[in-house]
Amino acid sequence: MLLATLFESGVDIKHYMILATALFVIGVFGVLYRKNAIILLMCIELMLNAVNLLLVAFSTYFGQADGQLFVFFIMVVAAAEATVGLSILVLVYRNLRTTDIRLFNKLKN
Amino acid sequence: MLSKIILIVVLFAITLGIAAYLTLVERKVAAWLQDRIGPDRAGPWGILQPLADAGKMFFKEDFIPTNADKWLFILGPGIAMFTALLTGSVIPWGPDLELFGTKIPLQVADVNIGILFIMGIVSIGVYGIMIGGWASNNKYSLYGAIRASSQMISYELAMGISVITIVMMTGSLSIRDIVDQQHGFWQDGWFSWNVFKQPLAFLIFLVTALAECNRAPFDLPECESELIGGYHTEYGSMKLGFYLFAEYVNMFISSAVISALFFGGYNFPGMDAFSGNTLAILGTLVFFGKTFFFIFVFMWIRWTLPRFRYDQLMHLGWKKLIPISMINLLVTGVVIALTSGWFTKSPKSIETVPAAKKEVVREPKQLSMYNAKHEQ
Amino acid sequence: MIFWLLGGLTIGTALMVVLSKHPVRSVLFLVLTFFMITANYVLMNAQFIAIVNIIVYAGAIMVLFLFVLMLLNLNKTNEPKGSILMTFGAVIAAGGLLTVLVAAIRDAVLAPTMIDANSENAGLVENLGELLFTKYVLPFEVSSILFIAAMVGAVLLAKRDKQTQE
Structure with a gap:
């Protein structure tokens, strides 16, 4: 689909900004609401993806590829962070036998 | 538009028909290798055997175990079949056909990122097995599913890296471009098919394709269903039929991809003598011939070699195949850089991608020297 | 037109990620959300990012999440319940953030689009x-x-x- 027709056919860049913001806010709500640590990490991934969407939309709007390259690096960081986060979670699970984040303060003392 | 729809329907029908008859061909090939006759009761030479098998599968009771997640249970085989059939849409099945004045390319979708599309769909295929194992609510099928999926994701890496070497030599990700670069058989003083330019990548791709299809020496998930329980223990009737069928479709598509990437797709020696529709039909027949040859090779390997143990499998995938494919990538990169003059010319006078496409033929001599050294 | 459909589906699946009680279904809805976002990328002709999204996020990271979830063997009955106060707090905080951001976006003045023949x-x-x-x-x-x-x-x-x- 031609870019010009996408942005001429009534889809403004503001629509993409609002879509990305909505996804981000859903991620924030998930982080605050869910108590399962794995779902928490997944909502963080959702937030990162909302940012990716916005970056690609802007890179398309200005016709340059720099935004898409930055998306590439964000994916790299998200992959690394998901890996390390999950391995920490597995370690905590081995000790506490639960993934409820309210019980994670048992690590004190 | 209409031609695309007809092409999709024809492709779908051919894929399903071939996969159905592969069940019979497998048993006949197994019988031939084991010096006996295969099934021959259901019609002359057992031609109607797949219909009998399909009928049996339909008539069995279709149950869902208690406490199993109903939607996920139904979704598992669905995803397996969906991903298996979807890969067939980016493979070029033949040169352009000329009908009623319009050129019809025999490829459903020629995306710019063809090879990566196949890698992506293979990554999604892992979900079919994992969801099937989880939804069965059975400890043993869960372990079987986890083993199967970890096998599949381990071998995806080596597959991807060996595909990258082909893409580096071709300069494009589109499968049609990769096939068109292997035009004819003899080009500029060396064979034009990619297998002669990258034999190591071909071997690695063959091994990883076997592992991805859960086939041949890597069929630990399948044999588990005979021992304790694999991911399809709790499945019966048509859902099990879908899983088994999806495996045969995967095998067919993997053979098609191997013959397109490495063996020149629809190109054959002496193809410049034909043109137009004759070339298209001959090319398509040659492509199917190569695909069937590789299917036969898959089956031959299955009935000849014993299975791998799980830790041997993981050892092979991570500690052997990935380093070998990386070394192959490094050597290919260095050779391409040397022949494009990266280290001798000034940066302004070097073209990046087009030069790599033109001077591709120089490398094979050096690559074969590398392989001779590597065998020692 | 396609944009509205895709946008609605994306937000719908993202909401189901957060609201679903069963962790495995949450993961699968997130995979579906990634597919919707990839469709958005294809709509904008960002082909490479689209397919890398599928290969990396939906094909590798989510498989990792699913592995950990299955090995920890969680199901619906073990899902911890939150107090109603925390739920209200979360809704109010998220809603407040959304309102502020959307208000800021609506009043924003953007540079004009710079699409030329090459930018496709x-x-x-x-x-x-x-x-x-x-x-x-x-x-x-x-x-x-x-x-x-x-x-x-x-x-x-x-x-x-x-x-x-x-």
Whole structure:
């Protein structure tokens, strides 16, 4: 689909900004609401993806590829962070036998 | 538009028909290798055997175990079949056909990122097995599913890296471009098919394709269903039929991809003598011939070699195949850089991608020297 | 037209991720959300990012999440319940954030679009590759170090202690 027709056919860049913001806010709500640590990490991934969407939309709007390259690096960081986060979670699970984040303060003392 | 729809329907029908008859061909090939006759009761030479098998599968009771997640249970085989059939849409099945004045390319979708599309769909295929194992609510099928999926994701890496070497030599990700670069058989003083330019990548791709299809020496998930329980223990009737069928479709598509990437797709020696529709039909027949040859090779390997143990499998995938494919990538990169003059010319006078496409033929001599050294 | 449909589906599946009670279904809805976002990328002709999204996020990271979830063997009855106060707090905080951001966006003045004949190719692999290896080569090399650190960290953290077995 031609870019010009996408942005001429009534889809403004503001629509993409609002879509990305909505996804981000859903991620924030998930982080605050869910108590399962794995779902928490997944909502963080959702937030990162909302940012990716916005970056690609802007890179398309200005016709340059720099935004898409930055998306590439964000994916790299998200992959690394998901890996390390999950391995920490597995370690905590081995000790506490639960993934409820309210019980994670048992690590004190 | 209409031609695309007809092409999709024809492709779908051919894929399903071939996969159905592969069940019979497998048993006949197994019988031939084991010096006996295969099934021959259901019609002359057992031609109607797949219909009998399909009928049996339909008539069995279709149950869902208690406490199993109903939607996920139904979704598992669905995803397996969906991903298996979807890969067939980016493979070029033949040169352009000329009908009623319009050129019809025999490829459903020629995306710019063809090879990566196949890698992506293979990554999604892992979900079919994992969801099937989880939804069965059975400890043993869960372990079987986890083993199967970890096998599949381990071998995806080596597959991807060996595909990258082909893409580096071709300069494009589109499968049609990769096939068109292997035009004819003899080009500029060396064979034009990619297998002669990258034999190591071909071997690695063959091994990883076997592992991805859960086939041949890597069929630990399948044999588990005979021992304790694999991911399809709790499945019966048509859902099990879908899983088994999806495996045969995967095998067919993997053979098609191997013959397109490495063996020149629809190109054959002496193809410049034909043109137009004759070339298209001959090319398509040659492509199917190569695909069937590789299917036969898959089956031959299955009935000849014993299975791998799980830790041997993981050892092979991570500690052997990935380093070998990386070394192959490094050597290919260095050779391409040397022949494009990266280290001798000034940066302004070097073209990046087009030069790599033109001077591709120089490398094979050096690559074969590398392989001779590597065998020692 | 397609944009509205896709946008609605994306937000719908994202909401189901957060609101679903069953963790495995949450993961599958997130995979579906990634597919919707990939469809958005394809709509904008960012082909390489679209397929890399599928391969990396939906095909590898989510498989990792699903592995951990299945090995920890969680199901619906073990899902911890939150108090009603926390739920209200979360809704109010998220809603407040959404309101403020949307208000800020609506009043924003943007530079005019700069699409010319070449910009349709901005998402293709060749152009991304050229940029990656000329302008952004330093972050590229540093990200490989990041990957090694993450791999070593993950393997080291998840190993069982050898001392307890001796």
